[in-house]
Amino acid sequence: MHLSLVPALLVAAAVVAILSLLIGPVSLGPATVLAALVGRGDPIDVLIVQELRLPRTLLALMIGATLGLSGAALQGLLRNPLAAPSVFGAPSAAALGAVIALAAGVTDVLSFTLPVAAILAAFLSVAALFALAGRQANMLTLLLAGLALSSLAGAGVSLALNLAPNPFAALEIAFWLLGSLEDRSFRHVAMAAPFLAVSWALLLATRGDVRALTLGEDVAATSGVNLARLRWLTLVGVAAGVGAGVAVSGVIGFVGLVVPHLVRPLVGHDPARVHVPAMLAGALLLSAADCLARIIPATSEIKIGVVTALIGVPFFIWLVLRRRRDDLLQSTGGAP
């Protein structure tokens, strides 16, 4: 099943990506778009497709893949289906890092130092989460630690909004809270790409070790898994991915939570086989959400972060309800 899953997701993501190139204020037919993509046809059409629509589509694919992969890696490491960067406030922390760097005048919105600041903040927040929750973290400890860090990052961004010198600055900060892929250029793609590539390499390298963790850290450690290495790979990989993503797109939540769940039953619940399908499904989901954000009629364009939250939060609630049912089963004589 796994073998056919990956090509199927690849095809689906490609189809949605091409669809997303068709959407925009200027109506262009599929033939025109495909021709413009290879630089043929009306120069204006070529400009619209290559300079305006293509970067947006690429960013949706890249960031979606990163979020899906981050969720899969975190859930594998923490053996916790509710683990995801957004649940633990990593994107908010990255946004705070970016806002602080901008407010302090260290960087501007198109400089490489911006993702670096966001990555640094995301790293601190995930490291703090691991430290707070401890090694044998159970679900409750982890979620409480995540809640605390998420609230702290939220308060930090609110403070920045509060202290904003003028409405324009406040508006710019608000941008980080509402993830968006509007008006992105290849400059943004180039800014995020190296960091996202590092993130993918690190997180994919964790695949071989997470299966042993199914049986807990003691069995994993005595089966030859280097737990310290695994934690570092995941920590730096998630921070690089989330930080670089937030630096170009703002906070886009819940993709990392939802996507691993969707693909997990399709790979026999094997935590080592979730990563690649989660990447592809993340790219697919975020591209689709970005299409949706542009299609929904509204006075101004709906932000993609709002769309993913509207999809993600009900899903999160459904997960909680399902856990409650499982707990109920177990306390009435089911398998311990």
Place this chain on the structure above:
Amino acid sequence: MSLAVRKLTVHLGTRAIVSDVSFEIPPGALAFMVGPNGAGKTTAVRAAAGLVPASGRVVIDGQDLTGLAAHARAHHLAYVPQGHVAHWPLAVRDVIAVGRRPGVSSLGPRRRDDDDAIDAALASVDAVHLANRPVTELSGGERARVMLARALATNAPLILADEPIAALDPRHQLAVAGLLKRLAGEGRTILAVVHDLALAARFGDRVLVMCDGRLVADGPPAEVLTDSVIADVFGIEVARFDHAGQRGLAPWAVREPTGAAP
């Protein structure tokens, strides 16, 4: 493969959970570690497996485990933890494959000899019928057998098991204790924490008695599980009987310690 533990000490804060424990288990021996709750049995076994920071030395066949990398150590020993956690509903076969090839990526397809080892391990714990079931849906006893099968499938010469028998029904308790005995006879060295003194006395080649973090008795069951040791360490009295030409014991009544040091 012999196991030698020398002056093993584990501190939790300022309190010594395990203090100055030394013992040696010869190749092919089945040793049971017994002791009241909180005696430090689990910590001692986890420290021997390199899972908790400890002072002292753990030597397997002359090789000091302390300095070994995780994957090198995994070739020497398999550990069966208490509680038998399983976080994802993986198929039992996939669970048993964990640890088959320490240091080699688990992403590639399984090899023929891996499947053979998994089948043999499943058969020896009477769990062939569970092979394709999700591990999270097993009963406590079934899961205990699967976890033991995982340790067997690694082919590690030393098995450290924390209460591998506790969750089992009487039939499987006897079957698994008998299996451990057989495995030891085939050359594996086994140290298992148990609470069941009757099984320890009947099946063990050696019994190690822990109390308050110390090893207070160590030797063949007949020499170690005396009335005075059992009274002092556990505060109970045992009934002794003969059955089919063998001596057996069964916990019988609560009693106060004699006061004599074991």
